[in-house]
Amino acid sequence: MKISKPNDFLNELQNRNSEQIDVDFDRTVLGIIDEVRRLGDAALHAYTERFDGVKLASFIVSDDEFDEAYTMVSEAFCTSLAKAKERITSYHNEQKERSWFVQRENGVLLGQQVTPIERVGIYVPGGKAAYPSTVLMNAIPAKIAGVGHIAMTTPPQPDGKVNPHVLVAAKEAGVDIVYKVGGAQAIAALAYGTESIRKVLKITGPGNSYVARAKKWVFGDVAIDMIAGPSEICVLADETANAAYVAADLLSQAEHDEQAAAICVTTSSDFAEKLSVEVAEQLAVLDRFEIAGKSIESFGRIILADTLLEAIDIVNELAPEHLQIMVDNPMEKLPYIRNAGAIFIGDYSPEALGDYMAGPNHTLPTSGTAAFSSPLGVYDFMKKSSIIYYTKAEFETIADDIIVLAESEKLTGHAQSIRVRKGSVK
Amino acid sequence: MKISKPNDFLNELQNRNSEQIDVDFDRTVLGIIDEVRRLGDAALHAYTERFDGVKLASFIVSDDEFDEAYTMVSEAFCTSLAKAKERITSYHNEQKERSWFVQRENGVLLGQQVTPIERVGIYVPGGKAAYPSTVLMNAIPAKIAGVGHIAMTTPPQPDGKVNPHVLVAAKEAGVDIVYKVGGAQAIAALAYGTESIRKVLKITGPGNSYVARAKKWVFGDVAIDMIAGPSEICVLADETANAAYVAADLLSQAEHDEQAAAICVTTSSDFAEKLSVEVAEQLAVLDRFEIAGKSIESFGRIILADTLLEAIDIVNELAPEHLQIMVDNPMEKLPYIRNAGAIFIGDYSPEALGDYMAGPNHTLPTSGTAAFSSPLGVYDFMKKSSIIYYTKAEFETIADDIIVLAESEKLTGHAQSIRVRKGSVK
Numbered sequence: 001m002k003i004s005k006p007n008d009f010l011n012e013l014q015n016r017n018s019e020q021i022d023v024d025f026d027r028t029v030l031g032i033i034d035e036v037r038r039l040g041d042a043a044l045h046a047y048t049e050r051f052d053g054v055k056l057a058s059f060i061v062s063d064d065e066f067d068e069a070y071t072m073v074s075e076a077f078c079t080s081l082a083k084a085k086e087r088i089t090s091y092h093n094e095q096k097e098r099s100w101f102v103q104r105e106n107g108v109l110l111g112q113q114v115t116p117i118e119r120v121g122i123y124v125p126g127g128k129a130a131y132p133s134t135v136l137m138n139a140i141p142a143k144i145a146g147v148g149h150i151a152m153t154t155p156p157q158p159d160g161k162v163n164p165h166v167l168v169a170a171k172e173a174g175v176d177i178v179y180k181v182g183g184a185q186a187i188a189a190l191a192y193g194t195e196s197i198r199k200v201l202k203i204t205g206p207g208n209s210y211v212a213r214a215k216k217w218v219f220g221d222v223a224i225d226m227i228a229g230p231s232e233i234c235v236l237a238d239e240t241a242n243a244a245y246v247a248a249d250l251l252s253q254a255e256h257d258e259q260a261a262a263i264c265v266t267t268s269s270d271f272a273e274k275l276s277v278e279v280a281e282q283l284a285v286l287d288r289f290e291i292a293g294k295s296i297e298s299f300g301r302i303i304l305a306d307t308l309l310e311a312i313d314i315v316n317e318l319a320p321e322h323l324q325i326m327v328d329n330p331m332e333k334l335p336y337i338r339n340a341g342a343i344f345i346g347d348y349s350p351e352a353l354g355d356y357m358a359g360p361n362h363t364l365p366t367s368g369t370a371a372f373s374s375p376l377g378v379y380d381f382m383k384k385s386s387i388i389y390y391t392k393a394e395f396e397t398i399a400d401d402i403i404v405l406a407e408s409e410k411l412t413g414h415a416q417s418i419r420v421r422k423g424s425v426k
Numbered sequence: 427m428k429i430s431k432p433n434d435f436l437n438e439l440q441n442r443n444s445e446q447i448d449v450d451f452d453r454t455v456l457g458i459i460d461e462v463r464r465l466g467d468a469a470l471h472a473y474t475e476r477f478d479g480v481k482l483a484s485f486i487v488s489d490d491e492f493d494e495a496y497t498m499v500s501e502a503f504c505t506s507l508a509k510a511k512e513r514i515t516s517y518h519n520e521q522k523e524r525s526w527f528v529q530r531e532n533g534v535l536l537g538q539q540v541t542p543i544e545r546v547g548i549y550v551p552g553g554k555a556a557y558p559s560t561v562l563m564n565a566i567p568a569k570i571a572g573v574g575h576i577a578m579t580t581p582p583q584p585d586g587k588v589n590p591h592v593l594v595a596a597k598e599a600g601v602d603i604v605y606k607v608g609g610a611q612a613i614a615a616l617a618y619g620t621e622s623i624r625k626v627l628k629i630t631g632p633g634n635s636y637v638a639r640a641k642k643w644v645f646g647d648v649a650i651d652m653i654a655g656p657s658e659i660c661v662l663a664d665e666t667a668n669a670a671y672v673a674a675d676l677l678s679q680a681e682h683d684e685q686a687a688a689i690c691v692t693t694s695s696d697f698a699e700k701l702s703v704e705v706a707e708q709l710a711v712l713d714r715f716e717i718a719g720k721s722i723e724s725f726g727r728i729i730l731a732d733t734l735l736e737a738i739d740i741v742n743e744l745a746p747e748h749l750q751i752m753v754d755n756p757m758e759k760l761p762y763i764r765n766a767g768a769i770f771i772g773d774y775s776p777e778a779l780g781d782y783m784a785g786p787n788h789t790l791p792t793s794g795t796a797a798f799s800s801p802l803g804v805y806d807f808m809k810k811s812s813i814i815y816y817t818k819a820e821f822e823t824i825a826d827d828i829i830v831l832a833e834s835e836k837l838t839g840h841a842q843s844i845r846v847r848k849g850s851v852k
Contacts, residue, residue, distance in 0.1 A: 023456070027449065077834050080827035087824075091536055094528055102520055109757075109771075110517055110785050115764050117798050129836045165834050201798040216646065220653040223798040227646040248843035255839035287838040323811075331535075331815065338541050342812035345535075348821040348847060349814050352840040356831045357824055359536050360812035372543050372627040372649040374810035384800035385749075386768035386786035388775050389757065395774040398513075398783055401506035405782045408503050408591050410555045412713040413681035414778040417674035421774060 001250075001276045003269075003302045006314050013261060013318070016230055016299060016367070029184050029213045036188035041195045047185040052126075054160045059196050061162060061178040066171055069164035077165065084357050085136055085172055091359030092141045095378040101387060106394035111387040116146035117223070119198065120381060121190035122175070123205035126155035126182055130163030133355060137362050137376065138204050139173035145381030150175050151200055153190060155182020183207075184214035191218035204376065206363070225376055229367035230259035232299075233351055234320035234340075236311055237275075238327040239268035242347060247278035249324060249350045254295035255288040261299035263318065265311045272302045312336045319371040321364045322351045341370040395421065427676075427705045429698050429728045432740050439687060439744070442656055442725060442793070455610050455639045462614035467621045473611040478552075480586045485622050487588060487604040492597055495590035503591065510783050511562055511598055517785030518567045521804040527813060532820035537813040542572035543649070545624065546807060547616035548601070549631035552581035552608055556589030559781060563788050563802065564630050565599035571807030576601050577626055579616060581608020609633075610640035617644035630802065632789070651802055655793035656685035658725075659777055660746035660766075662737055663701075664753040665694035668773060673704035675750060675776045680721035681714040687725035689744065691737045698728045738762045745797040747790045748777045767796040821847065 035043040041059075049055050101111030122138040124131065135152065142150050152175045154162055162180060170178050179197055181189060187207075193199030203215060204225035215224045233253035235246050250262035266272055279296065286292050305311035312333065315323060319339035327333060330345045337343055341364030342354055355362045363376035399418050406414035461469040467485075475481050527537030548564040550557065561578065568576050578601045580588055588606060596604050605623055607615060613633075619625030629641060630651035641650045659679035661672050676688035692698055705722065712718050731737035738759065741749060745765035753759060756771045763769055767790030768780055781788045789802035825844050832840035 023449075023453065026452075030449070073834075074830075076830050080830040083824065083827050084831060090530075091528075094526070094536075095538070100520070102517075104516075104785075110520075112521070112786075112801075112803075113760065113763070113769065118764070131835055133831060133835065216642075219645065220642065220655075220795075223795075229646075244846055245843075248839075248846045252837070252839045252843040255837060282842070286842070287836075292839060334539065334813070337539070337811065338544070340811045342814060343539065345813070345815040346817075348818045349816045350843045350847065352828060352832060352837075352843045353816060353821070353824075354812070354814050355840060357828050358814045358816060359530075360538075360814055364812070365809075369646075369649075370809070370811065372809060375538075375812050377538075377810070379805075383791075383796070383798060384803070385763065385766045385796065386780070386790070386801050387760070387771070388768060388780050388784045388786055389771040390775045390779060390784060391772075392774045395779070398509065398779075401509050402778055402783050404500075404502050404506040405510060405559060406778060408499075409557055409559065410713075411678070411681060411778075413674075413678045413718060414781060416708070416712070417671075417678040417776045417778045420670055420674045421776065 001279045001296055001300050001302055003272050003276060003304060006303050006305065009301050009303060010317060013299065016259065016261065025213065029210060029217060032184040033188040033214060033217060036185050036194065037192045044181055044185055044189055044194060047183065048156065048181060051183055052156050053158045054156050056156060056160055056180060059179045059181050061167065061180060065161065066167055069167035072164035073168050078168065081132065081169060081172060084133070085140065087357055087359040088136055088140045089144065092144050092378050096144060097379060097382060107391040108394045109387065109389040113385045113387055114382050115385065116148065117201050117381050117383060118147070119149040119151070119200045120147050120202045120204065121200035122150065122152045123186060123203060123207050123211055124152055124154040124166060125207050126157065126163065130166045132165040132169035133362060134205065135166055135169035135175070136173050139170065139175050141361065141376060141378045142381045143174045145378045147381050151177050151179065151190065151198065153179040153181050153186040156180040184210040187211055187214035187218055191222045202381070204380065225363065225380055226365060226369070226373060230261065231256060231321050231366045232261035232263065233322040233324065234315055234318055235264045235324040235326055236315055237264055237266045237271060238308065239271050240328045241271060241326040243271065243274040243278045245347060245350065246275055246326060247282050250279060250300065251282055251286055251292050252352050253322065254292040254300060255286065258291055258294040258298065260295045262296060263301050263303065263320070265303045265305055265314050267305055267308055267311055269304055272304055275302055315340070319368045321366045321370060324349070324351065339371045341365045341375055427702045427722055427726050427728055429702065429730060432729050432731065435727050435729060436743060439725065442685065442687065451639065455636060456643060458610040459614040459640060459643060462611050462620065463618045470607055470611055470615055470620060473609065474582065474607060477609055478582050479584045480582050482582060482586055482606055485605045485607050487593065487606060491587065492593055495593035498590035499594050504594065507558065507595060507598060510559070511566065513783055513785040514562055514566045515570065518570050518804050522570060523805060523808060533817040534820045535813065535815040539811045539813055540808050541811065542574065543627050543807050543809060544573070545575040545577070545626045546573050546628045546630065547626035548576065548578045549612060549629060549633050549637055550578055550580040550592060551633050552583065552589065556592045558591040558595035559788060560631065561592055561595035561601070562599050565596065565601050567787065567802065567804045568807045569600045571804045573807050577603050577605065577616065577624065579605040579607050579612040582606040610636040613637055613640035613644055617648045628807070630806065651789065651806055652791060652795070652799060656687065657682060657747050657792045658687035658689065659748040659750065660741055660744055661690045661750040661752055662741055663690055663692045663697060664734065665697050666754045667697060667752040669697065669700040669704045671773060671776065672701055672752060673708050676705060676726065677708055677712060677718050678778050679748065680718040680726060681712065684717055684720040684724065686721045688722060689727050689729065689746070691729045691731055691740050693731055693734055693737055695730055698730055701728060741766070745794045747792045747796060750775065750777065765797045767791045767801055
């Protein structure tokens, strides 16, 4: 694993993150969206045959298919899934926002009413691996928010089925309906509706480049969570860190995909050397060593900082999706962290704990976007309405000022709506 | 003003809202963004000459220009602006979110750290009318959030200056720097940076179709607030409502632009008739009667509902940007409202009060997007980081379950990062 000084690598990583504009690709994605809007289910059937290689009688997963899924997963899986559900629920319960109001002079009441989004759609990727944890991380906060209808969509396998772990997770998390549709066509169907698929108001969940681009295009007509880019881990370590742990954590991120970045920022060159050896040793015996190897080669880096404060500056500049603080007295470093998706503190809080079990969401802002966005949460499934109640008494004290401001903007109709009330007898 | 039954109009309005895909327009906008990314200030100078008809020595508004602006606005304007600032600040102070944590078994700590976005950019439209209120509504919540650097950008007039009301509002609201750049080129400059303009992390504020489209394209590389569509008011009225007030409020929305929608949902056909007459009378004497007239003709409607509950259903289906509740005991209807940007209660809470002075933000979700999004607020200028601190004791209780879930997803590197810690002596 390369050991380097900070600046060069920050630039390299910037290039990883910068989105390339590709008009032809957009034309393809827009073409799919347009077909689904015009032709509905017929377009979905055609794309499903073409991209997933299967002809489906119905897109809706049946009760029988759910029953079958339960017979195909282990008891251990169900037990562990239940524990994850409990911890994720317990954490997200703390996020629920309340409506509020304040009183002002003369009986004025101002506030904000917080209500659930009525219908949401969750995209869950298919393909070789399937991710039951993603189902929990999207559906549980929606459920807690009070969303009335949670739809999920995922591409069918060539045999027309859906991974049983995913189906069991959907049922346990309280998903209301599961559709066997993938890709940009699934996003279009959720955004605009078809004969089989009911339009939703917000779409969340990860996906391939077609899914990401389709989400960008439907954004505005519906809400979306975020557009996920390549993901990353950053470990802040000093000479007290355990190199075997740090190496394992870096590799757990690197095994996701070849674009993943695994970074350790450390103040200790001894530790850097030890870590480099550990990574090489553990990588050699990893099942997914090809993917992880390429990721480590391209975007794995140990960055040497002169001081802990410099190291923390580098972390804040990176704004990593996952940050592990593995230094002496790690909790005391928390107030210095300004940009990170999730902050894992100490030796026993590895990223994998957060991916499945700790409680907080594993859907996090990637590729430096933690500098301006947040983990998925209950707040993503609710929206706010301002509340304004003014009395005549308070209205009268401020009416002339509104007229002055409205007229400075040449909006005389606005001024008139104030004048018509002034000195009224009602 | 047309009086109609609900269903037809909801469909018509849907068509107003649906975004048209226009690949040529996108090519133009993407071309501008690309030029700014490649050529920086040189591109900004070229576009400013072409679109704004002015050659600028510097894009940055100077101290002298600010001083001049103060000499050009009235004392009454400054006084009213100060009152607006005070009320907007007082309300938005209530929105500030706090970091939080909870304790769990065995010394586990979980939480969320809330921090400001470091640098934001506010777009303020230029053109014939200029909107100092927009400056306050964007800059004040950013300031309260703790944003370190607030940049503002607005197109220059043909004489190379900026509307003095806008400049005074920027200074009073605590904007750090004002650039004289408009259009898609301004959005690109804020998103990617040029020699003169520092890259920001989030862009907020309204703009024309080029600005809106550019925001959609840079979204992901930076955060944006929302993509605003045509705006609307909906008044829920019964036979007790004051027709003169309702008419004035509908027209205050209609004067914004020809695409604006002004809707009254009422249970009283007598009131509907009275309102129709009032609108015609007040429209005739309005300064902006051409715009307002077209808006009322195309998208103005009085909808007759059989019962108040049916009327409320229609409101929730519309999800209006502005909702005024002008019925008997209006406060009691609040719990029935599920979708609205801002809710104005009673006779003395007209939309214009909220546009300038009441306190809550006037940047609201338009065109039915209140069903899935929220008013601009302090929360838009902050982001969250999850906090996970697990102890060895609690880690041990849950380690095997993490391994089960990771292996169900074939992520054996994740499982390995748990195993390496199990039974460790450290």
